[in-house]
Amino acid sequence: MTKQYGAVRxxxxxxxxxxxxxxxGFLGPNGAGKSTTMRMIxxxxxxxxxxxxxxxxxxxxxxxxxxxxxxxxxxxxxxPNRSAANHLKWIxxxxxxxxxxxxxxxGLVGLSDVAGKKAGGFSLGMGQRLGLxxxxxxxPEVLILDEPVNGLDPxxxxxxxxxxxxxxxxxxxxxxxxxxxxxxxxxxxxxxxxGRGKLVANSTTYEFIKNYxxxxxxxxxxxxGTLRDELISRGFEVQEGTDEEERPTLTIPERTxxxxxxxxxxxxxxxALLEQRHASLEEAFMQLTGDAVQYHSTITPEQGxxxxxxxxxxxxxxxxxx
Numbered sequence: 001m002t003k004q005y006g007a008v009r010x011x012x013x014x015x016x017x018x019x020x021x022x023x024x025g026f027l028g029p030n031g032a033g034k035s036t037t038m039r040m041i042x043x044x045x046x047x048x049x050x051x052x053x054x055x056x057x058x059x060x061x062x063x064x065x066x067x068x069x070x071x072x073x074x075x076x077x078x079x080p081n082r083s084a085a086n087h088l089k090w091i092x093x094x095x096x097x098x099x100x101x102x103x104x105x106x107g108l109v110g111l112s113d114v115a116g117k118k119a120g121g122f123s124l125g126m127g128q129r130l131g132l133x134x135x136x137x138x139x140p141e142v143l144i145l146d147e148p149v150n151g152l153d154p155x156x157x158x159x160x161x162x163x164x165x166x167x168x169x170x171x172x173x174x175x176x177x178x179x180x181x182x183x184x185x186x187x188x189x190x191x192x193x194x195g196r197g198k199l200v201a202n203s204t205t206y207e208f209i210k211n212y213x214x215x216x217x218x219x220x221x222x223x224x225g226t227l228r229d230e231l232i233s234r235g236f237e238v239q240e241g242t243d244e245e246e247r248p249t250l251t252i253p254e255r256t257x258x259x260x261x262x263x264x265x266x267x268x269x270x271x272a273l274l275e276q277r278h279a280s281l282e283e284a285f286m287q288l289t290g291d292a293v294q295y296h297s298t299i300t301p302e303q304g305x306x307x308x309x310x311x312x313x314x315x316x317x318x319x320x321x322x
Contacts, residue, residue: 001050010036012197018175023168025188026177033197034177066095070135071144075127080120105133124151142173161187185281195289212288213279217252217260220273227269
């Protein structure tokens with residue numbers, strides 16, 4: 001698909017598949033085109049070129065869309081004076097879904113106790129839960145979720161992670177975007193990564209981290225000096241350091257524990273620690289998409305600090321005259 005807004009190409013010839021039975025993470029910097037892509041899949045925006053289908057059918061042609069696709073794009077799209085239960089009831093009725101399902105999904109997302117309260121008084125996290133409840137109303141085979149953990153507390157984030165994985169294990173198709181990369185590394189089986197509207201990676205999470213982030217081997221040994229000299233003599237890069245308990249260690253970048261362990265065994269050096277360390281999803285993401293970020297800061301944290309400037313007056317110290 002391609003989406004053009006005047007001179008701006010928000011999505012540029014983007015092609016990918018989302019498979020059932022796994023959680024697919026949809027990643028990209030701000031402005032990369034993630035939300036626009038999701039909106040085109042759901043028929044909310046019309047592609048300039050190309051198509052998006054769900055099991056071969058365009059969303060707009062689905063007779064009962066909520067029974068096929070559940071979506072959370074904007075959790076704030078709720079009438080503030082309508083209760084959580086009534087918000088879900090009118091959505092259910094427009095799609096031929098029994099209103100008894102409302103109580104079920106409110107229980108699933110943990111909002112049963114506030115079902116009668118107005119949605120306008122909900123916190124950001126409660127709003128996200130209500131949006132997720134709406135996505136689940138039709139018991140759909142496909143879920144498309146844009147930042148579903150936004151505003152949730154740690155317990156809520158963990159609940160969403162476990163819930164999405166359980167849905168995928170049932171054979172459902174789950175596409176989820178998030179800026180919480182540490183969470184995505186624990187949730188997503190596969191990743192679709194875009195930058196400036198273009199596809200930059202489409203692989204399993206494991207392969208993505210392996211291919212786009214550095215690895216290193218960390219060792220600790222009784223005869224660390226001999227091991228260091230042997231590794232250097234064989235052309236290995238070696239960095240000396242210490243662990244959390246200030247014990248000397250060696251770090252060997254871009255090598256495997258098999259290689260280092262074999263050399264230690266060959267030289268009869270007993271190892272107290274032999275650990276393969278992989279970089280995080282965040283490091284791999286920044287390595288790959290650094291050039292695709294739409295907005296860059298030109299000021300460092302030090303330049304942007306308030307050091308040397310007078311402290312602002314406290315809120316309670318202002319004198320008010322009548």
